[in-house]
Each structure stands twice: as structure tokens, then as C-alpha cells.
Amino acid sequence: MRRAAEHCATGAGTVLGGLALWRWTQEVELPVISLPKAGVVLMLLGGAEILLGLYRAVRRQNLSGGSRRGKDAAPCDPGDPASPA
Numbered sequence: 555m556r557r558a559a560e561h562c563a564t565g566a567g568t569v570l571g572g573l574a575l576w577r578w579t580q581e582v583e584l585p586v587i588s589l590p591k592a593g594v595v596l597m598l599l600g601g602a603e604i605l606l607g608l609y610r611a612v613r614r615q616n617l618s619g620g621s622r623r624g625k626d627a628a629p630c631d632p633g634d635p636a637s638p639a
Contacts, residue, residue, distance in 0.1 A: 561607030565600045572596025
């Protein structure tokens, strides 16, 4: 879950940075690149990073079965019809 949270935090920061560029650099003109357009690109990349983090979080939860069994949990009995195994 840690990597997923890192991706989400990085993506959120990138989106906020892109939003700041897009919102407050409308009058700034550079010969090479338009800062508002760079802000839009950063927002899109940040959104993709957030989606990657969410995907990894959901995938990690699905791989673990959605439940966390402790060390003292009873093992599954293959003969029990209520057993998930």
C-alpha cells in the first residue's frame, strides 16, 4: 500500500503544480513553451499518476483476498463446506 500512497501523493502534487501554472501564468510568454499549456500537461500526468496509485491499491487489495488474517487465525479446513479453500 505504501507505493500506491506514494503514487497518489506524487500525482496530487503534480496536479496542483500544473493547476498553478495553468491558472496564474496566462500573461507570461516564453519563446519556447507556453506555461499554461505545460500546466495542462502536468495536470494530465498527475492524474495518470493518481490513477496508477489507485490501481495499485485496488490490485494489492484484490491479491491479498481483501481480508487480513492474523497469525493466530484458524487454518482453513479443506473438508469444511464453509471453508473458502
